[in-house]
Amino acid sequence: MFVDKAKIFVKGGRGGNGCVSFRREKYVPAGGPDGGDGGRGGSVILEVDEGLRTLMDFRYQKKYVAESGENGKGKKMYGKDAKDLILRVPPGTIVRDEESNLIMADLTNHGDRAVVAKGGRGGKGNTHFTTSTRQAPNFAESGTSSEERNIILELKLLADVGLVGFPNVGKSTILSIVTKAKPKIANYHFTTITPNLGVVEVDKKSFVLADIPGLIEGAHEGVGLGLEFLRHVERTKMLIHVVDVSGMEGRDPIDDFHKINEELRQYTELLGKKVQVVVANKIDVLASDEEYKEFEEEMNKLGYKVFPVSAATNKGLTEVMRYVSNELDNIEIEPLYDESEDFKYYTNEDEKKDDIKIRKENDYFILEGKLVEKIFYSTNFEDMDSLRYFQNFLVKKGIVDELKKLGIEDGDTVKIFDFEFEFYG
Known part of the structure; x- marks a missing residue:
């Protein structure tokens, strides 16, 4: 069966979390932090295989998710990077981002590759958060979330x-x-x-x-x-x-x-x-x-x-x-698209760099977005140093100023996912 168009969902693997750990060795009664970093999440990659002629493999399986990175460990042991998920496509495959309808890649030659869903970065272990005043950080960074999107694969035959x-x-x-x-x-x-x-x-x-x-x-x-x-x-x-x-x-x-x-x-x-x-x-x-x-x-x-x-x-x-x-022999290969017109390629710059969203709903001020999610899961709310790090993040990212513009006052409730806390500016 010849299949020349397919729509699939792709998602990279999440980065592994950094580790909170302290040295516990004999004769070292007050060992310092030794938490290792988390591993990188796997990316979803399309690769041209000249032995393929159709997109039939994507007719029945529509969802592809790469593995997540391994969490960091004690003794400064890094988590293992996840393997990339390689999907084989025939020569002449055009890859579109469904949401923007822009082209992500034009895969023509054997071995050509395109990353369509990048894996998340691994989080830093608590060894990275020591300072002159914070000798024993009891928190680490969580791994970042990965890219995910629906893509459309179109096969254009490579004939002379x-x-x-x-x-x-x-x-x-x-x-x-x-x-x-x-x-x-x-x-x-x-x-x-x-x-x-x-x-x-x-x-x-x-x-x-x-x-x-x-x-x-x-x-x-x-x-x-x-x-x-x-x-x-x-x-x-x-x-x-x-x-x-x-x-x-x-x-x-x-x-x-x-x-x-x-x-x-x-x-x-x-x-x-x-x-x-x-x-x-x-x-x-x-x-x-x-x-x-x-x-x-x-x-x-x-x-x-x-x-x-x-x-x-x-x-x-x-x-x-x-x-x-x-x-x-006398005909030069012309570009498939005339990019001087209305044609554009999709790039990672099309992703929103700052996805922090702040809104007021009833009596709550709600924070959302991937950056907020990352810092939230990196915070140990029972540790004062970790809380201070969280507060500094809110200030540096301008979140506190935005909350004040929305009319927040001391004692009002801020909500991140299911976690609630009172605001004091």
Whole structure:
């Protein structure tokens, strides 16, 4: 089964907590702190595997969570870093952040990697919190939380040349003849419901040819299966535009040619500018040569090279493939997206750096956010030094000033998760 789009949830592992520990050795009656740091949480990483061709693995499993880092231990022993979770994807995978719809990565070559959910950092042990006035800190830092998000994976086939045209014009037949591919072929529209790939070998050179399912009017707007199919044309260097020059289905071949090109242009200007060679198929069932000559003259006026072909009798296909093979050597690979326009990549800078939220609800002043969570779980509320460290954090981060702006007064209640305390400024 060919699967070219998948939505999954990814989450990195939480960082391990720092350790609160003191030396307890013989002949050392007042040992100092020796709590080790927590280990780093694992990240979720996508890696290209050239042996894969679909996103089928992600159809059934939708959630991927990396391991958390190990907590620190006594004797300054660091917690073990967690292993990264590596997910294999096929070449040509585009990764989008669902919330922003911006692209996180464009994974093309074997071994390419992208971190899609970074693991949390390990917390510091109590050895880091000693000062000249605080010789025995009874608190440590908790590990930070990890990144998590929904991502959308889109597969864009990596083919050198794409076969485009209306349904039932002979694209699949051509592919089956010039390559060893075996696409399903029948006499009805949208015969090909998934793109097929094959390798063409000619004059000791080779290139990858993709049979893109037949397009129809309105494809760029999603009519039929248009948007799903047009995605696969984007990466090709060159297009072979197959036209049924016989008009057997009651359509005009010149009109067909213009309609398909209009769909390509409407989808993206970059796609509309791709190099094309025109294949006039079913030449063997034409009533007269005049019909072909009329079509050829029109294509020549527009600057296109035309080849008369009969896929049914294998006439003219070798000449087409030889021409295409030679032309590919002269075509530079264009970027998939024109970043000078409205296209943007998603970066970690898009994450909010300061996620502290302060709000008043009834008689409570509520603090929320990942930074608040981290300091909260790092605080030993039964230890005066730890409480003082917590208070300094609230001041340095401007939380106390924000609370005062909201009208807090001495004795009012501040709430962090299920913990409540009275405010005295």
